[in-house]
Amino acid sequence: MRRPVANMGTRRAMSNLGLLRAVLWTLVAVAGLGAVGLYTYSATRPSLTQNLGDGDYQLTTASGEAFDRQSFAGAPSMLFFGFTHCPEVCPTSLAEMTSWYEALGEEAKDLxxxxxxIDPERDTADIIGDYVAWTGHVTGVTGTPEEIEKAAKAWAIYYQKVPLEDGDYTMDHTASIFLLNREGNFEGTIAYREDSATALAKLRKLLAEG
Incomplete structure (x- = not known):
C-alpha cells in the first residue's frame, strides 16, 4: 500500500519551522555568551576611582608638617579643596563639617x-591656618602652585582662576567633600549643601567601616 506523502507546501512549512528553531536557538546561545562576557567584564574591570588620589605631591600643613598621599593613612577623613577668599561655598562647607563633628560627638573622635x-598665591600656611582655626577640627594645607596642581590632578579636582572687574580674582572649583577610609582610599562624596541627615549617614558608614 502506498504511504501518504506530505505535499510540497507541508514539507516547505516544516523545513521553515526547523530553520526558525535553529535561528532562535542560535540567538539564545549568542545572548547567553554576551551576558557571560558582560558579567566577566563588569566583575574584572578596575573601578574608575580605584587610583583616585594617587600622585607624587608634596604639600605643607598650616603647622609646617609635610603632607602627601600617605598622610591620609591611619584614620578616616574628609577632604575638601577650596580657598580663603571664597565668598560662600568654602565657609559654608567648613560650617557644615563642624556641625557634623558636633552631631557625631564621640563617634567622630578618629575622623x-x-x-x-587651590589658591596658593594668597593662601600661605599662616593665612590658611587662621582661616580654619575656629573649627577646632580641620587642618589647613597649602603648597607651591606646582604641587597644588599635582594634588588637584591626583584627586580629579577642577579649579580655575576667574578675573574680576576690579582687577582682583576669585576661584571656581569642585565643591564636593571627599570621604576617605582608614587606608586613605576614596569611599564617596558629600555634595555641597547635602541634606544633613544624608551626610551624617555617610559619615557613620565611613566610621563604622574604618
Whole structure:
C-alpha cells in the first residue's frame, strides 16, 4: 500500500519551522555568551576611582608638617579643596563639617578633616591656618602652585582662576567633600549643601567601616 506523502507546501512549512528553531536557538546561545562576557567584564574591570588620589605631591600643613598621599593613612577623613577668599561655598562647607563633628560627638573622635587650598598665591600656611582655626577640627594645607596642581590632578579636582572687574580674582572649583577610609582610599562624596541627615549617614558608614 502506498504511504501518504506530505505535499510540497507541508514539507516547505516544516523545513521553515526547523530553520526558525535553529535561528532562535542560535540567538539564545549568542545572548547567553554576551551576558557571560558582560558579567566577566563588569566583575574584572578596575573601578574608575580605584587610583583616585594617587600622585607624587608634596604639600605643607598650616603647622609646617609635610603632607602627601600617605598622610591620609591611619584614620578616616574628609577632604575638601577650596580657598580663603571664597565668598560662600568654602565657609559654608567648613560650617557644615563642624556641625557634623558636633552631631557625631564621640563617634567622630578618629575622623580627620583637611582643607587644601587651590589658591596658593594668597593662601600661605599662616593665612590658611587662621582661616580654619575656629573649627577646632580641620587642618589647613597649602603648597607651591606646582604641587597644588599635582594634588588637584591626583584627586580629579577642577579649579580655575576667574578675573574680576576690579582687577582682583576669585576661584571656581569642585565643591564636593571627599570621604576617605582608614587606608586613605576614596569611599564617596558629600555634595555641597547635602541634606544633613544624608551626610551624617555617610559619615557613620565611613566610621563604622574604618
Amino acid at each position: 580627620k578633616a583637611y582643607f587644601v587650598t
